[in-house]
Amino acid sequence: MSARTMQPEDTVAEDWLARLMAPDCSAAERAAFEDWLAQSPRNVEAFVEVERVHALAAELRSDELLRAAGRAARRAPASSPAPAPVRHARAWWSAAAAAAVVAVVAVAMVLPWGQHEAPAQIQHFATALGEQRDVTLADGTVMRLDTASTLTTRFDGRERVVELRRGRAQFDVGEDARRPFLVKAGVSTVRDIGTTFQVSRMGEVVNVGLLEGRVDVSSRAGGAVQRSTLAPGEQVTVQADGRIGERAPLDVAMARAWPQGDLVFRQRRLDELVAEMNRYSPRQIRLADAALGSLRVSGVFHAGDQDALVAVLERGWPLRAERTGEHEIVLHARD
Secondary structure, three states, X not given: OOOOOOOHXXXXXXXXXHHHOOOOOOHHHHHHHHHHHHHOHHHHHHHHXXXXXXXXXXXXXXXXXXXXXXXXXXXXXXXXOOOOOOOOHHHHHHHHHHHHHHHHHHHHHHOOHHHOOOOOEEEEEEOOOOOOEXXXXXXXXXXXXXXXXEEEEEEOOOOEXXXXXXEEEEEEOOOOOOOOEEEEEOOEEEEEOOOEEEEEEEOOEEEEEEEEOOEEEXXXXXXXXXXXXXXXXXXXXXXXXXXXXXXXXXXXXXXXXXXXXXXXXXXXXXXXXXXXXXXXXXXXXXXXXXXXXXXXXXXXXXXXXXXXXXXXXXXXXXXXXXXXXXXXXXXXXXX
C-alpha cells in the first residue's frame, strides 16, 4: 500500500480537526473553519481524509485486543530512551495517524478486519404520489421527503451517505464532527458543512439549493472533477453528463414552502405550474392547447389540491375547465 504524500493542506486540516474537537472551540473559530473549507476543493478533500483517519483511530482505541497489547507493552521494560514530549497538535496527530496504521496491520494479522468494523446501518425510504414524510435519523438529521421520492441512507463509522434515487428531499443535518454527511444523486455528490439544503433529482438532472450554512457540490464530467460551493440563497444544477451550471439565486420562499405542503409560483409558465401540481395528485390537469402553456401565473397553492387551482385559474385567467373523467381535468381557452 503506497502512502499519500503529505501536502500543506493536510497539516492545516489536522490543526482544524484538533481545534474543532476542543471543548472551548468558539463559534467564530467554526466560522473561520468554514471559510477555510470554501477557499479550495483541496481543503475539503484534506479535511475529509483527516476525519476518516481520526474515525479509524477512534475505532481502534476501543478494540479489546489492541488495548490488551498496549497494556502488555507498558509493562515491558523500555529498550530505548523515551521520546521527547510533543508540544504541537500537528506533531501529535502525525504520531497518532502512524500508530493507527501500525495497529491496522496488527489486527489484520490476527482477525479479519470486518470483525472490528461496526456494520453499516442501511435504511430505505420512499413516499407515494401526493405523500410527504418527515424522517429523523439516528444522528439527529431531519429529512423531509417530497412526493414520489426514494432514497437510501448508509451510515457507518466513517461517513454518513444518502443516495437520492428520485424525487426531492430537504436535509437539516445533525452535527457529527467525526463523520461527513454526503448526498449522492446521479453523478453528483453534495458534501454538507452544517447546513439545511435541498436536493432534487428529476431523471438524471440534479438541482441543489442551499438555505443555511454551506455545501460543496462535486461531479465528474469528461474525466475531470467539477466543483461548486454554495452560499445561503444559492442553487446550482448538475446535468446528466456531470456538467455543473453557474450558481443562481434560489427562490427561498418557494424552497421553504414545499416542505410545508404549499407551492409558490411567481410569474411561472402555466405548463410548468401544471406539471408541478400534477406531481402531487392522481387527478391530472391537461392543457387542451399547448399554446396555453405560455400564460404566466402567480399564486400560492396547496400541493395536490387540483380543484382549488382550477377554480383560481378560471377566475383570474381566460380559462375554463372540463372534467373529462375521475382522474383528468382539461383546461381550454375561454371563448
